[in-house]
Amino acid sequence: MTTETMNDQRQFESDFTRLAEAGGPLAELRREAYERFVELGWPTTRGEAYRYTDCRPIAEADLQLAASAAEVPMDVLRPHLLDGVPCHRLVFVNGIFDETLSDIGTIPDGVTVMRLAEAITEQPDMVTRHIGTTIDWKIDAFDALNTAFIEDGLMMHVPAGVHLEHPVHVLHVTRSGDKPIVSHPRTLIVVENGGRATCVETCCGLGDDPCLVNPVTEIVAGDDVHVDHYRIVREGEKTWHIGGFGLIQGNRSNVNSCCMALDGEIIRNGMTGTLDGTEGMANLRGLAVVDGSRHVDNFLRVNHMKPECDSREYFKHILTDKGSAAFTGRIYVEEDAQKTDAVQTNMNLLLSENAKVRTRPQLEIFADDVKCTHGATIGRLDEQAMFYLHARGIGKEAAKSLLTFAFANEVIEDIELLPLRRMMESLLLERLPHGDLLRSMGGVD
């Protein structure tokens, strides 16, 4: 690495200039964000936020936006779809909307589920009012980069009192090729007072060449809102997935978000949750299977701005081979945010000698009547439980697999969207050492 490479953010200049010429309501935001990205430069491991994620390979790659859509057959997409539940489906390939693969279906009156590109034109006020309000792109280079390149993605708007019955499923497919492709999909979910919605994001990759997927999802939840959000990351072998997620929620709102990280060379899941009304509940979860020489970084910040809110962070990593993982969880409690109840848990299961994990809880508390607990564990499989399973006839490999499954399953067992839960369970079984054995024994359906 040379200093020159790290400071050269002009690699995106021509792409940005082309986009800037298109103008539109977001032109100013994009320009500011682009300038901010150039100022910030690529994150380094000397900074706090990316201390454990080395971005040099990303900085050194000659990344380009995809010029035209790549073709993806429906068959390839099928395993990523939810069985037995109708979904409003949007599919993007290398950041470009794919009409053939998408099936938005019928949207109830008053609800918006559409491409962000269309929403920018058709509902510019809605988009400009909310976009960029839940994340601080001024401090995170990747969020700034995504914001500079906002072009398309998903826009959801659920008006007051409306319960959107079917989940929205957005799939970001990356088909890597000779040249490293970058995409910056943006999702904006706005749910007004008393509304309810579910959104599933799947980021999947085809091909094993390097690319950068840099998605940012924002959820703006009003009062008495319930939102369930999921992200499944199954990128290509050499893909860097640097994901951002921002959430701001009003009074008595309940928002769940769960990220399952499975495939990709680097998977970073940056989440910021802001409880901006009283009696809200933010429930953030993450599960990662970190094998090979993969790296997973869950980087969280939860801001308690108002009294009587609860937050839950529940993150588990299963590490094998030479996998490495990092967890950073900052809980910030504003002076006014009395009766805050924040619980942070990060549990790591180390299944090999060469796997590595780093975990950092960070509490910043300015109120005096709060309950903030955090716990981090790094361990191996419980010997007593292993023996108990053996004593019931279950062999060594199957017992390991069953206990590993159990460890992971606690993150996803409460997911109400059954087809998704089943899919996650089955992905988990595929990925666990001897998961096939477990499945064949009928230990898990």
Place this chain on the structure above:
Amino acid sequence: MLQITNLHASVEGTEILRGIDLTIPSGEVHSIMGPNGSGKSTLARVLAGEDAYEVTEGSVTLDGEDLLDMDPDVRACEGLFMAFQYPVEIPGVSTKYFLRAAVNAVRAHRELGELDAYEFLQMVKEKAEALGLDTSLLDRSVNEGFSGGEKKRAEIFQMAMLDPKMCVLDETDSGLDIDALKVVSEGVNALRDGNRSFLVITHYQRLLDYIVPDVVHVLLNGRIVRTGGKDLAKQLEAEGYAGIEAESNVANGA
């Protein structure tokens, strides 16, 4: 059925079992009684194959097969079942999944066909009815948050599902109130079929009012010092272990 010959075992270099000889024929119920520290639970764990216990001398065979040479899961598949004194909680695994995995592992070993989800549930229903147990625990994680009684009942239910030939009950009565004790005992009695053998390990005579043994052994300092009929348990209850201890010390020349 089970033949234990001159069994010596130690934990972390300390000898706990100092030469146990015990034969349990097919269909019989034997009880081992003894004070705390006599080696009762060590015997159960050595039989089940727990790593921490090192067998330094002697042999154990199950139907003529060398038990000590088998891994714990193979022992279970071969028909040995230990009901744990402290059943382990396994969060995240539903009891139903766990049981089906166990039943199918055992059936595969015994060259019986594996059960599909439907057949398995039929078997659950049948066994639960036979034992008078309700199946509501099956949807919860293995032993997680179970009361003492629920844990022991779950152990007996597992015993019924795995169809063992030799059952070892390690202080199954500990922590049970009288009602739970009755339910558990009735479960065990329902599994007495003339072929299946039992080794009931207990500190108190109380359990033996409900599970009536054919033979009672008294374990002291890692040795069986007395063997008798079911009346021996009553005698112990009345006189305590102190009398037998004194006798045994005399016999050992101490």
